[in-house]
Amino acid sequence: MNNNTEFIKKYNTVIQHKVLLTDTQNLIGELGRGSGKTTEMFAPRIVRITYDMPKSTMLLVAPTYTFAMDTIVPGIITYLGKHYVRGLHYEYGKEPPKHFKRPYIPVGSWKHTISFAWGTVLLFGSLDRPESILGKSVVHVFVDEMLRIKETDFVERVLPTLRGDRELHGQSHYYGGITGFSSTPNFENDQDWWLQYEENVNEEALDLIEYVSFRILKSEGEREIAKVELSEAGKSGNSQKIESLGNEIDRLTRFINRWKGFVLEKRKEESGMWAYIKGSSFSNLAVLGNEYIKRQFKGSKSNISKFLLSILGIRPDRVKKMFFALFGKQHIYTDSYKYPEGSGGFDDVNIAGEYKRTCIDLKYCDTNRPLLMGFDPGNFMSCVMAQEKGNELRVIKNFFVWTPKQHFDLAQEIDEFFRPHQRKVIKLYYDRAGNQRKEIYANNPKGKTDIAIFKRCMEDLGWKIELMSLNQRTIEYWEHYLLLDVLLSEREKRTPRIRICQFECEQTISCIYMSPLKLEKGNWIELDKTSEIKLEYEEQVWYSTQLTSALMYLLFGLYEKYKPSSGSETFDIPGL
Numbered sequence: 001m002n003n004n005t006e007f008i009k010k011y012n013t014v015i016q017h018k019v020l021l022t023d024t025q026n027l028i029g030e031l032g033r034g035s036g037k038t039t040e041m042f043a044p045r046i047v048r049i050t051y052d053m054p055k056s057t058m059l060l061v062a063p064t065y066t067f068a069m070d071t072i073v074p075g076i077i078t079y080l081g082k083h084y085v086r087g088l089h090y091e092y093g094k095e096p097p098k099h100f101k102r103p104y105i106p107v108g109s110w111k112h113t114i115s116f117a118w119g120t121v122l123l124f125g126s127l128d129r130p131e132s133i134l135g136k137s138v139v140h141v142f143v144d145e146m147l148r149i150k151e152t153d154f155v156e157r158v159l160p161t162l163r164g165d166r167e168l169h170g171q172s173h174y175y176g177g178i179t180g181f182s183s184t185p186n187f188e189n190d191q192d193w194w195l196q197y198e199e200n201v202n203e204e205a206l207d208l209i210e211y212v213s214f215r216i217l218k219s220e221g222e223r224e225i226a227k228v229e230l231s232e233a234g235k236s237g238n239s240q241k242i243e244s245l246g247n248e249i250d251r252l253t254r255f256i257n258r259w260k261g262f263v264l265e266k267r268k269e270e271s272g273m274w275a276y277i278k279g280s281s282f283s284n285l286a287v288l289g290n291e292y293i294k295r296q297f298k299g300s301k302s303n304i305s306k307f308l309l310s311i312l313g314i315r316p317d318r319v320k321k322m323f324f325a326l327f328g329k330q331h332i333y334t335d336s337y338k339y340p341e342g343s344g345g346f347d348d349v350n351i352a353g354e355y356k357r358t359c360i361d362l363k364y365c366d367t368n369r370p371l372l373m374g375f376d377p378g379n380f381m382s383c384v385m386a387q388e389k390g391n392e393l394r395v396i397k398n399f400f401v402w403t404p405k406q407h408f409d410l411a412q413e414i415d416e417f418f419r420p421h422q423r424k425v426i427k428l429y430y431d432r433a434g435n436q437r438k439e440i441y442a443n444n445p446k447g448k449t450d451i452a453i454f455k456r457c458m459e460d461l462g463w464k465i466e467l468m469s470l471n472q473r474t475i476e477y478w479e480h481y482l483l484l485d486v487l488l489s490e491r492e493k494r495t496p497r498i499r500i501c502q503f504e505c506e507q508t509i510s511c512i513y514m515s516p517l518k519l520e521k522g523n524w525i526e527l528d529k530t531s532e533i534k535l536e537y538e539e540q541v542w543y544s545t546q547l548t549s550a551l552m553y554l555l556f557g558l559y560e561k562y563k564p565s566s567g568s569e570t571f572d573i574p575g576l
Contacts, residue, residue, distance in 0.1 A: 015279035016040045021213040022206050023048070024267055024275040025177035028146075028197045030184055031279045038072075042144060042181050043079035046122065049140055049179075053169045055119035057105045059138040061158050063148040064503060065112075065126040066337055066357060072144045073124070076114065091115050104168060105137060125161075127153045128335050139164035139175050146182040148334075148502070151193035173267040198276040205271035212263050216256055223252040321517040323481060323527050324548070326488035332509060333394070334502045338363045360420045362504070364394040370425035370466075371418065374554025377434050377450035379403045380537055381410050382550045384508055385418075388496070393558070395500040398508045398547055402537035407450070411457035424463045428455070429557030431549070432472040468557050478525040480552050481517070483563040487555060495562050498555070508547040515548045 019027065019041045027045065031037040050058065060076075062068035073092075080090050087097060092114040101119030112124040112132070122142075125133040127149065138161050143149060149158075162176050169175050185192040230245040266272045338361065359365045365387065372386045372393075382400040386393055397417065401410045418424075434451040441448045446456040455465045487498055500509055518528040531544035540546050556563075 013040075013279075015277060018210065019045065019275075019277055021210045021217070022275040022277075023213070024206070024209070025173050025175070025273045026197070026200070027177075027179050027275045027277070028194065029181040029277045029279075030195070031181065031277070037181050038075035038144070039079045042142070042179070043076045045179055046076065046142060047080075047083075047116075049172075049174045049177075050116050050120035050122070051118065052172045052174055053120065053139050055101055055103050056121075056139045056164060056169050057103050057107075057137065058120065058122050058140045058142065059133070059136060059158075059161055060114075060122055060124050060142045060144075061133070061149070061154075062124070062126045062144070063334060064128045064337055065124070065132070065339065066361070067145075067148070067503060068124050068126055073114075080114075089117050104165065125158075127157060128337055129339055130157060133157050133161060136161040137163050137165075139169045139172075141178050143178070143180040144182070146180045146194045147185040147190040147192065149191055149194075150334075151191065154194075173264055177273075197274065200274035201276045202271040202274070205266065205269070206275055209263055209266050209272055212259050212266075216259050216263065219252045219256050223249055223256070226252065321519075322513065323477075323515040323517045323545075324484055324488065324512045325517070326485060327512050330490075331488065331498055331500055332502050333364075333499045336363055336501050336503050337361050357417075358420050359397075359418045362396050362501075364389070364501075365396050365421075367420060367422045370423055370427055371421070372554060372558065373426050373428050374550040374552070374557070375428055375430040375434065375451075375454070376546060376550040376553065377407075377430070377454065380532070380540055380546050381405075381407070382547045383410070383414070384505065384547065384550050384554060385414070386554060388558075392497045392499055393555075395498070395505055395508070395551065395554075397501070397504045398550075400507065400541055400547065402540075407446075407454045408457045411454065411461055414458070415461040415463070425466065426458065426463055427466045427468050429468045429554045430472070431553050432469070432474050435470065435472065469553070475556055477527045479563055480527070480556060481525050483556060483559065484552075486562050486564065487559060492562075496559060507541050508551060510542045511544060511547040512551075514543045515545045 015031070019029065023045075029037055029041060031041075046058075050056075060068065060072065062072055077092060080086070084090050086092075091097065091100070093111060095110045096115040096117075100115060100117050103119050103121045107113060107115075107121055107123075114122040116122075123136065123138070125136065127133070134157065141158055141162060143154075143158075162178075164175070166175065180194060180197075182194070185195070226245050226249050230242060230249065233241040233245060359367060366389070369387060372388065373383055374386075375381075375383045380400065380402040383398065384395050385397040385399075386395045388394075399410060399413050399417075401413070428451070430451060435449055437448045438450070441450075441453065444453060447453040451467060455467065458465050486492070487495055490497060502509065514531065516528040518526040520526055527545055527549075529545045532540060532546060535544055
């Protein structure tokens, strides 16, 4: 049948087959990077479920609306674009064409939806906009990257939406179900409550469903091939072959009809309602290739935990001796964005349009007050932006560039994001090295030091830069460490509370967990910065000490007064 254009060869991994064959009411996938979870598992399952409950309403949930638009929805739309025709089979971000069937529940606004020709509508909801979820009545819920969803939010806001009309859609085994995919949760800043769903799985029941589903799928393929052969036999007038193929098609049809009903009943039984699929990047090795795994391993040598987590899906124990030893979930905030209707902000743009997020979308950015900036110059330049309010320091955004990009490239990125900022003043904190003259800048008309050049670049864009570290002395790492201990412990009421944005400073948070403590002879405390030497620049964004250095300069510049005094530069710290 090689010349039969009705059939194409398609490679699926064992994990992808398992998702397809079990196809339970509730499906949780804990999958490694590159496993094809969005394009080969999550998006295809969305389409299958929309087919099975036509004219229904479903819900796609994200921690924030921006995360949905930036990360989840593009993958779904990419899949749909490869297999279906927009405007004929599906539409997004606007009211669908007239030939589309309409859902039973009217849609007030089509801006935040994906609709299908068979009448099913996928609504978008985010937990930072409760009004986008409250009051909804849906038949199925989809969640991607569950490690970003808090359990209380899921239980109190999402689950109550699963109250779609049972009389209309209750015949489907998908009715009232949850589809949740995620990477393996990392350390203490990720949400891991959903791992408990694995306890709901009955492996024996799933094995039976998977085996019978495979037999059905195989028989359906054989039947389609037999139909094509029957058509060819009809053209040639071979009556004996026509009769034989007709009998074969009848036999296969009886088999399919009988066992489809069996599998449906098994999926509706309590023992067959849950599947928990685990898979590493190796599950998709035929597509990714050995070189991908080798590159990931090479990039992880400074911290093997990264490789265990993102590639093998093995959740590592929290590293004990980290430089930011007391950093935890309490220092991360997730209510990052504001969505003023009708203001031209992020929420006022549908998914079919283009919108570049700026500072006006940040809940904790006051555009009428100066910005605080921690800056680490060099071949890899990084910075964090923050503002103080009351007893809190909110770290609201991070930026980074690496060679061949230079000071002006970083300045442009900052200016573009903060262009709507009214008071264009930045108070700049940095390391002593930023003030040192460099030979490579000897003929640079903008300055002879990293700070002078960056300052001039920002001024050319209309900003006023106040240098807060002009006479900065050398700050030892033990000083940073002791100050971080005071600030992050929150033992004293007088010290400020440090809060870092989960979504705009994701790389900084990752780097905090990848910043090891190194003890030299005599308990001399150092920050282990070998990752800045061993890793490629692209890997340093997530797995080095680059962004944490920028954060440290900011915190020390602002709050040095809270550092405990010490009569000696070597001392014992309990537990180290």
